[in-house]
Amino acid sequence: MDEIRMVDLRGQYEKISEEIDLAIKEVLLSTSFINGPVVEEFTTSLKNYMGVKHVIPCANGTDALQVALMASGLQPGDEVITADFTFVATAETIALLGLSPKLVDVHPGNFTIDPVEIEKAITGKTKAIIPVHLYGQCAQMEEIISIARKHNLVVIEDSAQAMGADYIFKNGNRKKAGSLGNIGCTSFFPSKNLGAYGDAGAIFTNDDKLAEKLRYIVNHGMKVRYYHDYVGVNSRLDSIQAAVLKIKLNYLDSYNLARQKAAIAYDNAFSAEKRLTIPERVPWSNHIFHQYTLKTNGIDRDLLIKKLQHKSIPAMIYYPVPLHKQKAYTSIAYAEENFSTSNDLCNSVISLPIHTELTQEQIDYISQNLLEIIQKI
Numbered sequence: 155m156d157e158i159r160m161v162d163l164r165g166q167y168e169k170i171s172e173e174i175d176l177a178i179k180e181v182l183l184s185t186s187f188i189n190g191p192v193v194e195e196f197t198t199s200l201k202n203y204m205g206v207k208h209v210i211p212c213a214n215g216t217d218a219l220q221v222a223l224m225a226s227g228l229q230p231g232d233e234v235i236t237a238d239f240t241f242v243a244t245a246e247t248i249a250l251l252g253l254s255p256k257l258v259d260v261h262p263g264n265f266t267i268d269p270v271e272i273e274k275a276i277t278g279k280t281k282a283i284i285p286v287h288l289y290g291q292c293a294q295m296e297e298i299i300s301i302a303r304k305h306n307l308v309v310i311e312d313s314a315q316a317m318g319a320d321y322i323f324k325n326g327n328r329k330k331a332g333s334l335g336n337i338g339c340t341s342f343f344p345s346k347n348l349g350a351y352g353d354a355g356a357i358f359t360n361d362d363k364l365a366e367k368l369r370y371i372v373n374h375g376m377k378v379r380y381y382h383d384y385v386g387v388n389s390r391l392d393s394i395q396a397a398v399l400k401i402k403l404n405y406l407d408s409y410n411l412a413r414q415k416a417a418i419a420y421d422n423a424f425s426a427e428k429r430l431t432i433p434e435r436v437p438w439s440n441h442i443f444h445q446y447t448l449k450t451n452g453i454d455r456d457l458l459i460k461k462l463q464h465k466s467i468p469a470m471i472y473y474p475v476p477l478h479k480q481k482a483y484t485s486i487a488y489a490e491e492n493f494s495t496s497n498d499l500c501n502s503v504i505s506l507p508i509h510t511e512l513t514q515e516q517i518d519y520i521s522q523n524l525l526e527i528i529q530k531i
């Protein structure tokens with residue numbers, strides 16, 4: 155059996171190496187490293203895949219969030235609501251722009267931002283909501299969008315972990331995660347479901363005016379060359395990454411399917427074990443398993459991880475500390491009791507290896523060992 159990794163980017167590359175090598179070589183020979191034709195080609199393919207009017211490629215997912223906030227016309231001190239239990243990028247970009255992050259708790263079942271908590275956190279200063287589609291499953295977008303309409307708020311989706319996931323409307327219609335809010339942001343960090351071979355990201359919108367502004371902002375706020383109408387940034391998708399992504403986009407659905415299959419196999423192994431809670435599947439989204447994250451109940455999680463390591467099984471904690479407890483964000487006053495779910499999750503979740511190359515043999519090995527270890531601790 156091959157070594158088990160949290161993600162196996164090498165195995166994935168080897169299967170498509172001929173195509174990839176050729177595409178990279180083409181960029182090298184063209185010397186169009188920035189804004190080469192392949193950037194436009196990838197952008198068009200991605201637009202079709204996402205079913206959105208505009209795709210603005212950029213340098214990474216964090217930039218996508220920052221640029222989205224910059225384009226939303228917010229003023230210093232305006233409040234932006236986001237989840238307490240997520241990767242830091244969302245809160246970070248809010249704070250960086252002099253806006254005020256309002257962290258709210260997540261739902262105890264599906265771990266995405268809780269619309270009830272969003273509504274409670276709204277004040278006269280609230281201007282935007284950033285829901286995060288955590289682990290590959292959508293937040294409750296219809297509820298969130300209806301709250302946003304009622305209070306005239308901008309919705310910026312963080313779909314960095316949900317590339318290719320479907321939001322399923324109550325009437326059965328489907329749209330891609332990242333295409334529902336005023337703006338959607340994603341990341342092509344190598345380990346994401348659609349991963350580049352370096353940093354990359356994209357911004358989505360159906361709003362022509364916003365698209366125009368987003369395009370200027372990623373390019374130094376430039377409308378006409380050397381005429382700067384906005385304060386902007388330099389955030390480009392480079393041609394080599396676009397060439398890789400253009401090829402990998404063709405495989406994204408099959409990659410997500412492979413992750414879903416692995417997740418079902420894990421589910422079957424763990425569903426009868428009371429000290430583990432398998433990932434909930436919500437009716438409003440499919441789950442593309444950027445992470446396969448179990449909740450442990452009454453187990454010494456550190457000991458479990460150590461014992462898994464002894465069996466050469468890697469495991470990770472996404473995320474060990476809620477955002478409201480991070481040093482950088484402690485200046486904001488919070489009531490601890492408002493974060494009961496996020497605090498609990500940080501102490502109990504564990505993510506197992508999940509990727510496109512995981513074999514049944516590896517899944518069986520991981521599952522059997524995990525269950526055996528739990529019996530003994």
Ligand SMILES: *Cc1c(COP(=O)(O)O)cnc(C)c1O
Pocket residue numbers: 214215216217240241243244286312314315340341342343353354355
């Ligand atoms: C990965 C990630 C980001 C940031 O993406 P980068 O491309 O690494 O900047 C933002 N939000 C979430 C939820 C992520 O998982």
